[in-house]
Amino acid sequence: MSSGACLSDDAGPVVAGVDVATASVRVLCVDDRGRVRTEAREPLPAPERGPGGTSEQDARRWWPAVRSALRRATNALPAHGREVAAVAVSATSGTIVPTGADGEPLGPALMYDDRRAADLNAEAQHLGSERWAALGLSVGPTAALGRAAWCHRTYGSRLRHVLHTPELIGRRLTGGPVPVDWSHALKTGYDARAGEWAHEVFAALDVPVGLLPAVQAPGTAAGVVGAEASAATGLPVGCSVRLGMTDGCAGQLATGAVEPGRFVGVLGTTYVLKGVSTDLVHDPAGALYSHRHPDGWWLPGGASNTGGEALADVDPGRLVELDRAARRRGPASFLRYPLRRDGERFPFVSGAAHGFATASAQDETDAHRAALEGVAFVERLAVERVEELGIPVSGALHAAGGGSRSPVWTAIRATVLDRPVRLVERAETAYGAALLAATGTLYEDLRASAAAMVRPGELVEPVAVERAALDDAYQRFRAELRERGWLDT
Structure with a gap:
């Protein structure tokens, strides 16, 4: 969608959230009640991936795309952008750009999945092992630090x-x-616990820390829109520019999971559980790691290797039909762990893990239902893992991602978890960026922004008549994982 019309002629305060994703730039203009007033999208060139795991994108294409998307979105507002109070930008985690003194790129952006510095990252892991252990992090082969x-x-x-x-x-x-x-x-080597770059690691790698920018909390004021940018984008001169967060973190904020104990389960191609804790909690298995919350709390999260891709072999045109049949059928006759590749990274870590089924499906509906239940079992295992680490999970679980659009799957998840699941209207990076833009401008803090702007979706309750059967199936699922040696007792 290149641009969107206003919901009404109601001219109130508006903030803009910008998502610079891999394939496109997305802009949402959101009012103080959380209504998306206008939106715009501009495509970006696909990254160029080469030998040795390189992954590059022309960083010079970002600003023209942002400028164009902002201009279309602001032009569609009642006051043509003059009502925009603040803007914040979110992007992919770990994408960096080498620049000269003028801030212009010296070469292409090195993308989040670029592996060219895997050896330097391995060295950085060793050099800062004590620091990373205190943070509950590891420096992986694609880290921006290397x-x-x-x-x-x-x-x-x-x-x-x-x-x-x-x-x-x-x-x-x-x-x-x-x-x-x-x-x-x-991922570039900032220690949010100590509030500093990992200076000893950069010194050992002979990298001046002065090459890196100053660091502040998300939502902090970073400056104001100048006259040249105003003319290009339609944002008013003096519009506050606020700091954003990475795409995953901004997407979490967009669900309203912004206070301790609140968690969101994102059921996309894979399953991701993210939430808020008051303290930094270490996972000895390394399955869970934490970003820092804008208010100083922590954002623990982990990503599974299973999820929506469990249905990859199903004809998309038949999903609604199969869902309805699965609802009528009730609990599956067998257990299925729908892992489509070897190895699991969350809620447990095992390179030997692989998908399995305890029996053959009675029919196509039974097979479909078993896949839906298998992912729900992984979700419950993830929530229990978080609680075992001492992190409370309170209230309804927020639900986002494409899989959450399936009513029967959401009901199964609620029943397996034995807690309500709340669907989220706009679990989007650009919407989370808009919440951060509103923080300190329209509202005092992030919690106030989320309370006023995130619009609660449907609350899905557990299905009481299926609770006992699904709980029994889940316990057998855990036993199967333990017997295979993947799940630590």
Whole structure:
């Protein structure tokens, strides 16, 4: 959708959320009651992926796409953008850009999945092992930290800054340098617990920490829109530019899961559980890691290797029909762990894990129902894992992702969890960025922004008549995992 018409001629305060994703830029203009007033999208060129795991995108294409999407979205507002009080930018986690003194790219952006610095990241893991252990993190082969060192070795004295996507856009909006939020900085080597870059690691890699931007909390004011950017985007001069968060974190905020104990289950191609805890909690297995919340709490989360792709072999045109049949049928006659690849990373870690079924399906409906239940069992196992680590999970579980559009699947999830599941209207990165833009401008803090702007969706209650059968099936599912040696007793 290139642009959207206003919901009404009601001119009130509006904020803009910008999502610079891999394939496109998305802008949402949202009012103080959470209504999306206008939206716009602009495509981006596909990343170029090459030998050795390189993954690059032309960073010079970002600003024209952001500028165009903002211009269309603001033009469709009643006051043509003059009512926009603030804007925030979110992007992919771990994408960095080498720039010169003027903040212009020296080369392509090194994307979140770029593996060219895997050896440097392995060295960084060793150099900062105590720091990473205290944070409950590990430096993986695609971490931006190693790529920052690679940039320093490749560009030499020409390199003056290593920026993340939001800082590059922030410079265009404000006309000068802006800080990075501690969410986008995480994979580049920022220690949100100590409030500093991992200086000993950068020193050992001979990388000046001065190449990296200053770091502040998400939602912090980073500057104001200047005259040149105003003319290009339709945002008013003086519009507050606020710091965003990474796409995953912003998507979580968009669900309203912003206070301790609140969690969201995102059922997309894979399953992701994310929430809020008051304290930083370490997972000895390494399945769970935490970003820092804008208010200083923590955002623990983990991603499974199973999820919506359990239905990858089902004709999309038959999903509604199969869902209805699965609802009528009731609990499946057998257990299925619908893992389509070897290895599991959350809620338990096992390289040996693989999908299994305890029997043959009686028919197509039985097979479909078993797949839906299998993913719900993984979700309950994930919630229990979080609680075992001492993190409370309270109230209804927020639900997002494509799988949450299935009424029967959502009802199964609620029943397996034995807690209500609340569907979310707009679990989108750009919407989460808009909440951060509203923080400190329209509302005092993030909780107030979410309370006023996130519109609660349907509450799905457990199906009482299926509760006992699904609980028994879940216990047998756990036993199967233990017998295979994948789940620690």
